[in-house]
Amino acid sequence: SRLALWENVEAKRLPFEGLGALSAGASSRLLQDYPEAQRNEILDLLFKPQYGASLQVLKVEIGGDTQSTDGSEPSHMRYRGETPDCSRGYEAWLLQEAKARNPLIRTYALAWGVPGWIGNGTFFSEDNIHYHVSWLKCIKERYDIDIDYMGLWNEMPWGDVWYVFDLASAIKDAELSTQLVLLDQASSTASADFLSLFRRDERFQELVAAVGLHYPCVSDPKLLDALEAHPHTRFWSSEELSTVADWGGAGCWGRMINQNYVRMKATSSIAWSLIWSVYPNLECFGNGLLYAYEPWSGHYEVMAPLWTSAHTTQFTKLGWNYLPVGDAAGLLPEGGTYVTIASSDLSDFTIVIETLTGRCMYHDGCFHTKTPQEVQHLEFQLSDNLTAAARGRDLEVWATNATHWFRRLEDLRVDPEGILRISMEVDAILTISTLHEATKQGQRASSPKDAPEIPQPAPFPLPFQEEFDAVELHRSPPFFADQGGTFEVVEDMDLVRGTRLNRVLQQQVLQVPIGWSGAAPEPLTLFGGTNWTDVDVEVSARFEGPTSGKFTPLQPFGHQTVLSLLEEGKKRSRKARYVGLCARVLRYTFFNTGGKPQGYCLQVTDDGLSAMWTLTASSEVVAAGALSDASKEKIARKGWLQLRLEVSKARIRALIDGETVSNIIDTSLPMGQVALNCGYHKCQFDNIKVLPSSKNVTSFLATTSRELLKMYSPVTFHYDARTCDPSPAQTPKRDDFTGFVGLAFVPQVPVRLAALGRMVLRGGPPVAAVHNVELLEVDGKQLRYLASAAVPTTPSQQVGIISTDEGFQYAELRESVLLEPGHKYVLASSEISGGDFFYDKAVVAEATEGVEILGPAYSNQSGWIFDSEPNLLFGPLNALLIPEAQTQQLFTPVADPEKAEKNAASAPALVMKSQESKDEASTQWQVEVVEDQTLSALDLLSP
Numbered sequence: 001s002r003l004a005l006w007e008n009v010e011a012k013r014l015p016f017e018g019l020g021a022l023s024a025g026a027s028s029r030l031l032q033d034y035p036e037a038q039r040n041e042i043l044d045l046l047f048k049p050q051y052g053a054s055l056q057v058l059k060v061e062i063g064g065d066t067q068s069t070d071g072s073e074p075s076h077m078r079y080r081g082e083t084p085d086c087s088r089g090y091e092a093w094l095l096q097e098a099k100a101r102n103p104l105i106r107t108y109a110l111a112w113g114v115p116g117w118i119g120n121g122t123f124f125s126e127d128n129i130h131y132h133v134s135w136l137k138c139i140k141e142r143y144d145i146d147i148d149y150m151g152l153w154n155e156m157p158w159g160d161v162w163y164v165f166d167l168a169s170a171i172k173d174a175e176l177s178t179q180l181v182l183l184d185q186a187s188s189t190a191s192a193d194f195l196s197l198f199r200r201d202e203r204f205q206e207l208v209a210a211v212g213l214h215y216p217c218v219s220d221p222k223l224l225d226a227l228e229a230h231p232h233t234r235f236w237s238s239e240e241l242s243t244v245a246d247w248g249g250a251g252c253w254g255r256m257i258n259q260n261y262v263r264m265k266a267t268s269s270i271a272w273s274l275i276w277s278v279y280p281n282l283e284c285f286g287n288g289l290l291y292a293y294e295p296w297s298g299h300y301e302v303m304a305p306l307w308t309s310a311h312t313t314q315f316t317k318l319g320w321n322y323l324p325v326g327d328a329a330g331l332l333p334e335g336g337t338y339v340t341i342a343s344s345d346l347s348d349f350t351i352v353i354e355t356l357t358g359r360c361m362y363h364d365g366c367f368h369t370k371t372p373q374e375v376q377h378l379e380f381q382l383s384d385n386l387t388a389a390a391r392g393r394d395l396e397v398w399a400t401n402a403t404h405w406f407r408r409l410e411d412l413r414v415d416p417e418g419i420l421r422i423s424m425e426v427d428a429i430l431t432i433s434t435l436h437e438a439t440k441q442g443q444r445a446s447s448p449k450d451a452p453e454i455p456q457p458a459p460f461p462l463p464f465q466e467e468f469d470a471v472e473l474h475r476s477p478p479f480f481a482d483q484g485g486t487f488e489v490v491e492d493m494d495l496v497r498g499t500r501l502n503r504v505l506q507q508q509v510l511q512v513p514i515g516w517s518g519a520a521p522e523p524l525t526l527f528g529g530t531n532w533t534d535v536d537v538e539v540s541a542r543f544e545g546p547t548s549g550k551f552t553p554l555q556p557f558g559h560q561t562v563l564s565l566l567e568e569g570k571k572r573s574r575k576a577r578y579v580g581l582c583a584r585v586l587r588y589t590f591f592n593t594g595g596k597p598q599g600y601c602l603q604v605t606d607d608g609l610s611a612m613w614t615l616t617a618s619s620e621v622v623a624a625g626a627l628s629d630a631s632k633e634k635i636a637r638k639g640w641l642q643l644r645l646e647v648s649k650a651r652i653r654a655l656i657d658g659e660t661v662s663n664i665i666d667t668s669l670p671m672g673q674v675a676l677n678c679g680y681h682k683c684q685f686d687n688i689k690v691l692p693s694s695k696n697v698t699s700f701l702a703t704t705s706r707e708l709l710k711m712y713s714p715v716t717f718h719y720d721a722r723t724c725d726p727s728p729a730q731t732p733k734r735d736d737f738t739g740f741v742g743l744a745f746v747p748q749v750p751v752r753l754a755a756l757g758r759m760v761l762r763g764g765p766p767v768a769a770v771h772n773v774e775l776l777e778v779d780g781k782q783l784r785y786l787a788s789a790a791v792p793t794t795p796s797q798q799v800g801i802i803s804t805d806e807g808f809q810y811a812e813l814r815e816s817v818l819l820e821p822g823h824k825y826v827l828a829s830s831e832i833s834g835g836d837f838f839y840d841k842a843v844v845a846e847a848t849e850g851v852e853i854l855g856p857a858y859s860n861q862s863g864w865i866f867d868s869e870p871n872l873l874f875g876p877l878n879a880l881l882i883p884e885a886q887t888q889q890l891f892t893p894v895a896d897p898e899k900a901e902k903n904a905a906s907a908p909a910l911v912m913k914s915q916e917s918k919d920e921a922s923t924q925w926q927v928e929v930v931e932d933q934t935l936s937a938l939d940l941l942s943p
Helices: 029-033 036-047 091-101 126-143 161-173 192-200 202-207 221-228 247-264 304-313 384-390 562-573 629-636 700-704 884-890 897-905 937-941
Strands: 002-005 019-023 057-062 106-111 179-185 208-214 234-241 266-272 290-294 299-302 337-342 349-354 376-382 396-400 419-424 429-433 464-466 481-484 487-493 500-507 524-527 535-542 577-589 596-606 611-617 620-626 641-648 651-656 659-665 673-678 684-692 709-713 739-747 751-759 770-779 782-792 801-803 808-819 824-831 838-847 851-860 863-867 872-875 877-882 909-916 923-929
Touching (some): 029 036, 036 091, 036 290, 036 299, 091 106, 091 126, 106 126, 126 161, 161 179, 179 234, 192 221, 202 208, 221 234, 247 304, 247 337, 247 349, 304 349, 304 429, 349 419, 419 429, 524 577, 577 641, 596 629, 611 629, 611 651, 611 659, 620 659, 751 770, 751 782, 782 808, 782 824, 824 851, 872 877
Parallel strands (some): 002 376, 019 057, 019 266, 057 106, 179 208, 208 234, 234 266
Antiparallel strands (some): 337 349, 349 429, 396 429, 500 684, 524 673, 535 641, 535 684, 596 611, 611 620, 641 651, 651 659, 709 838, 770 824, 851 863, 863 923
8 A cells, every 4th residue: 555645835734742641640659769770760761762761741740638540649838828848749859850861851730639728629719820830930949840831620620711811920920931731621522611712812822832631532623623723722632541551551552642643633642641650459550651569679560551652752853743644644544543753854754653453441442443454565655855855864663563562673765766665564563764763771672681680579578667767857658658638757846845756657738628520538548568468557646746836827828818727727626536547458449439448447536525446347337436544545645546457367356555446357358558547637657567467276176177268359350451440359249139159169089078157248137147058969960958057147156156267157067078079069058138248259269179169159049050160159158178087086977877868868859951151151050949948047047
């Protein structure tokens, strides 16, 4: 296929305004904590020209002390009149590092939220203009960095014309050169009110340097028409990608870079995020050009999206031009796109061709209109000017596909007729350029031999202890990731002597911020291993530390006075305060929840009149009580409380000042991090200790037997999913089914079953808290009853009931049952709708040695159904198994074997019928009940 490349007249060309990435939503939090050598290599990979991503634009968040996707970023001005401190957090540091590597990089800033004092809670206010300009001035004065562009409010209403005019005027009055970008909306179309104003108001047009939309995918004809009439204002995809950084994510990003220009004439595209440098149990995992979330080990991963970026950035320069769509850019004949970017004098040019098929997270993948399916043999007919630029020069060719990233191919030359010939494979990106400066980490070869060695991954260190004395003041400690509010290290001062005692961690935000998307979650900070299971966590906590006695009066500004601020302070002091410690924080969610830690949290609350404690699981209260008099006295004296959580298997023990306040069994949260939290008031923490916890011994039978399930996981991981729902996801609990649920299994060796068990998952009325757990044998196309037991899910002192710290309760059988190798068995529990919960069949389990799990099993009115999904099950159910050699020690022999055999022969039988599953990968079996004399849980409770 022959495609013409013609530069057209200069007026038809659009400025190439750079390819960039966005550090926001706390996505860069852990990067600053990396060892220096690895941190510098990562920064080089992102910003150093002709090295890695070679980014040309860096967009950063203006922090507002509020959650903005994967954490909260600190504000530079927490109260009216505070001297701005833009060094808080890591965005100013990142701007410095980027500028040091590439002084020509363009900078762009945007707010997600702002402190609550702004405009008495109104974002679009005089206060906010002052707040934004003070940040720009601070960055300029402290770091000598001019912010080139600034937006208004991320993915929120753009405000009103007065605000834009006044903000632009304030920027000018401050002698700053920052230009404004509107709208930063998550949409493919510009809002009608903006377009109406833009078309008719020339002054407004001049103030808008670019219109930015997020994840646009398709063009907005009305917006393009408006911009066509006012070429001063360009169109940008000001937030893009937001897809996990696997090969598919790299394909999404590489395709969007070209496609945004071909479809929408976007002259700049900016990826979120710059780097995935936050914990993997937070929202939108893996959205970044590379991964760096193990600062304790120094391990990081260079991901494919970094190299699909390089296909444009390493072969272009700011100040070049996009050649027009239809002349030197457009669609490939059999699917894909191509663009041409050239210097203003046409002496150098670059062609980027892509046939990438990776799925984006948004717009159903945002794929090509025509899907590439075969190799395309392309001929580009260059114009006279482009031919003159290429003639006699070797044109470099670099390519990336799923298996080879940023690989240099054989150079090309234009033929005498001005034709370039290249073959383009499916799902690849290729660059042809007159420039000869590209490298892969400093090497001209495709596979750098001298690339820095990356440290091996390692788990978060355990035991872990932090006393904060070595941490820089007014900074977040290493590895702590704030999810609401801001936690910083401060000096703990003695009131009488005024001498320094030690450093502590303090929550600094005293007023609820104006949050992004209307939500400002309560202050909380996370740290630790996302896969920590059995740990003993302790921390010293208090509501408000002593002060040095100094008082700095608040300065009035705009609409609010000191008196009104003091009155608000009095109101806040009357509200309940709390401090908390959490363990096994499986994940933290913000979208659609407003900020919910899914973990076990011990919280102490004080409202000035009473003090109490609560224990929650995934933000639901599971236990509560009044605080002891001794602990109340500590609160009154502003003393330190000792909060402690011991989590071992399913045993959750909470202690306050050494006294156990709660000791429960809960199975919903098997692993996770540690967190500290409190309200929007000052609270302090010190002397954090995290130690491994040991397993408790519960009974003789439990210690001399082995469990049918040696491992189960009620969570699932989906790190490659196109979603912002974080991993791990909890398996849904159900209480909407009446019948039997469980699993089918096959022993490979002879073993005896000594007890039947069910996981403790409470719900519903007490009458439903006893379950008939049955053992059945599959005999041909029949099921034969072998044993059953009534298993309670409430604490029981009944003889023969065994409770384990794994979260199971077992009922011992009077006589053990021999399980024959190769025979198929069913273990199932009676359930009623509205009763106790059980886990849906997404629970993943591993059987003990010598046993194979065939898959989930359940019965309803139509019979028994078996799903052939190995190692999945309902429940979960469990059993205690013992080798035959131990049987005589634990059980009395059967008194009358002939009678037992007769009873077994007359047990109810069930007829099995084959049934094809809708899922081709599995087969189901349906079993009809022929005779059923089994008692249900309700029958067992009946008089």
